[in-house]
Amino acid sequence: MADHQSDLKLTPLHALHTALGGKMVPFAGYAMPVQYPMGILKEHEHARRQAGLFDVSHMGQVRLSGDGGVTGAAAALERLVPVDVLGLAAGRQRYALFTSEAGGILDDLMITNAGDHLFVVVNAACKAQDLAHLQQHLASDCTITPLEDRALLALQGPQAAAVMGRIAPAATQLVFMSAAAIEIGGADCFVTRSGYTGEDGFEISIPAGKAEDVARLLLAEPEVAPIGLGARDSLRLEAGLCLYGHDIDISTTPVEGALVWALSKARRQDGPRPGGYPGAEVILRQLADGAPRRRVGIKPEGRAPVREGAELTDGTGRVIGQVTSGGYGPTVGGPVAMGYVESEFAKPGTALAAVVRGKPHPVAVVKLPFVPLNYYRG
Amino acid sequence: MSERKYTKDHEWVLIEGDVATVGISEHAQEQLGDIVFIELPNAGAEFAQGAQAATVESVKAASEIYAPISGSVVEVNEALVDEPALANSDALGKGWFFKVKIGKPDELGELMDEAAYQKLVDSLD
Numbered sequence: 001m002a003d004h005q006s007d008l009k010l011t012p013l014h015a016l017h018t019a020l021g022g023k024m025v026p027f028a029g030y031a032m033p034v035q036y037p038m039g040i041l042k043e044h045e046h047a048r049r050q051a052g053l054f055d056v057s058h059m060g061q062v063r064l065s066g067d068g069g070v071t072g073a074a075a076a077l078e079r080l081v082p083v084d085v086l087g088l089a090a091g092r093q094r095y096a097l098f099t100s101e102a103g104g105i106l107d108d109l110m111i112t113n114a115g116d117h118l119f120v121v122v123n124a125a126c127k128a129q130d131l132a133h134l135q136q137h138l139a140s141d142c143t144i145t146p147l148e149d150r151a152l153l154a155l156q157g158p159q160a161a162a163v164m165g166r167i168a169p170a171a172t173q174l175v176f177m178s179a180a181a182i183e184i185g186g187a188d189c190f191v192t193r194s195g196y197t198g199e200d201g202f203e204i205s206i207p208a209g210k211a212e213d214v215a216r217l218l219l220a221e222p223e224v225a226p227i228g229l230g231a232r233d234s235l236r237l238e239a240g241l242c243l244y245g246h247d248i249d250i251s252t253t254p255v256e257g258a259l260v261w262a263l264s265k266a267r268r269q270d271g272p273r274p275g276g277y278p279g280a281e282v283i284l285r286q287l288a289d290g291a292p293r294r295r296v297g298i299k300p301e302g303r304a305p306v307r308e309g310a311e312l313t314d315g316t317g318r319v320i321g322q323v324t325s326g327g328y329g330p331t332v333g334g335p336v337a338m339g340y341v342e343s344e345f346a347k348p349g350t351a352l353a354a355v356v357r358g359k360p361h362p363v364a365v366v367k368l369p370f371v372p373l374n375y376y377r378g
Numbered sequence: 379m380s381e382r383k384y385t386k387d388h389e390w391v392l393i394e395g396d397v398a399t400v401g402i403s404e405h406a407q408e409q410l411g412d413i414v415f416i417e418l419p420n421a422g423a424e425f426a427q428g429a430q431a432a433t434v435e436s437v438k439a440a441s442e443i444y445a446p447i448s449g450s451v452v453e454v455n456e457a458l459v460d461e462p463a464l465a466n467s468d469a470l471g472k473g474w475f476f477k478v479k480i481g482k483p484d485e486l487g488e489l490m491d492e493a494a495y496q497k498l499v500d501s502l503d
Contacts, residue, residue: 040412041437303459305415305435305440
């Protein structure tokens with residue numbers, strides 16, 4: 001599908017976005033709503049207090065089935081990620097990274113064991129490259145199926161579970177990072193309890209032809225409002241979550257990116273299956289010896305937002321890092337940011353300056369996230 | 379008698395005697411979205427027409443505000459420091475940015491009147 005005015009692709013919910021007054025902008029080759037008439041600030045607050053519905057159909061959904069069933073697919077995928085996929089039980093989901101030979105991050109992704117196959121969700125901007133990567137390395141023992149005929153919705157916020165309780169009660173049985181095939185409004189959906197806001201919530205994979213029906217069903221609930229990409233960005237930033245291409249990319253390693261928690265024990269030096277993925281040597285060495293720089297939270301003093309690209313300086317004015325995401329945090333009620341600093345400056349409480357429009361503004365290194373994470377762990 | 383004029387950069391100028399009050403238009407505040415911070419000039423600062431005079435930070439991005447006319451700043455709107463959203467809710471009133479002593483009265487002739495500005499805005503939609 002392509003827009004007449006441009007070559008932008010449209011999601012299965014495009015007509016709904018337009019009907020809802022969404023302001024459409026180009027994002028990763030898609031026309032996506034950056035906001036609705038409610039506005040970014042109120043949309044952000046709505047998702048933190050009620051429930052927000054996000055169209056994330058631009059993201060890549062991929063089905064991996066191995067010659068040896070799900071175990072075969074898991075063993076194959078372990079060749080590309082520093083993560084324990086073989087140990088992922090049926091119905092469980094895990095965050096992972098595709099790594100480069102130099103130990104950089106090619107993309108971040110979600111892997112779910114769907115019982116007889118793996119269900120993988122990758123970033124929109126990396127979708128084509130990720131599929132080629134999977135084809136190149138896994139085609140010999142895996143069937144790789146891009147699920148182009150499926151939409152992806154996210155329902156996020158403290159009231160998300162109450163809403164799902166009315167529409168798809170089975171979904172409320174899920175805990176954070178688990179998944180199930182669930183019928184919603186007659187559509188065969190695949191639901192995970194996860195998201196990108198720091199709140200409890202669900203991501204719902206839906207056959208494209210039924211996506212608008214399911215979206216309208218959810219929007220009809222009093223707690224639910226549509227939320228655009230603008231608030232999605234401020235919500236994830238407050239939650240300390242990385243945006244690929246900004247906070248992590250091919251030049252950052254998982255250790256530098258403060259994603260050590262995503263490096264499974266089973267794949268570390270003293271684990272049962274150490275290494276065996278691209279860049280393992282670099283990553284395992286950094287895991288043991290540390291990395292020269294690290295991603296940290298940055299809290300600017302005062303009210304001026306510090307944005308992506310701002311240089312971070314120490315007391316002498318020497319540049320020791322850079323902001324990779326920054327803006328106004330509506331829940332925090334002030335500016336929030338994250339970025340990379342030389343490791344000796346990574347300790348929370350370290351006073352630095354961010355250079356904004358040529359002037360140094362005092363900032364402090366802080367622990368992420370900026371808001372409490374409200375995941376449902378049962 | 380006071381008269382409100384506009385620039386092509388979506389600022390307004392309200393002229394009262396030899397002082398001009400400067401703010402951003404309704405169209406500008408709508409386009410910017412929720413405004414969360416405004417960096418105002420210091421009183422006494424002198425600007426040439428077109429020089430960067432202030433910065434508006436919305437939830438989306440930072441935008442520069444250019445001096446619509448040359449002059450020296452005689453007063454800034456301190457209320458915007460604590461409540462930048464005034465520039466959204468009352469762009470033409472309580473959301474004014476600063477006042478300048480008009481340096482070059484000739485420059486006022488280059489500004490658009492209400493009708494001409496509305497035509498510009500309509501052409502953008």
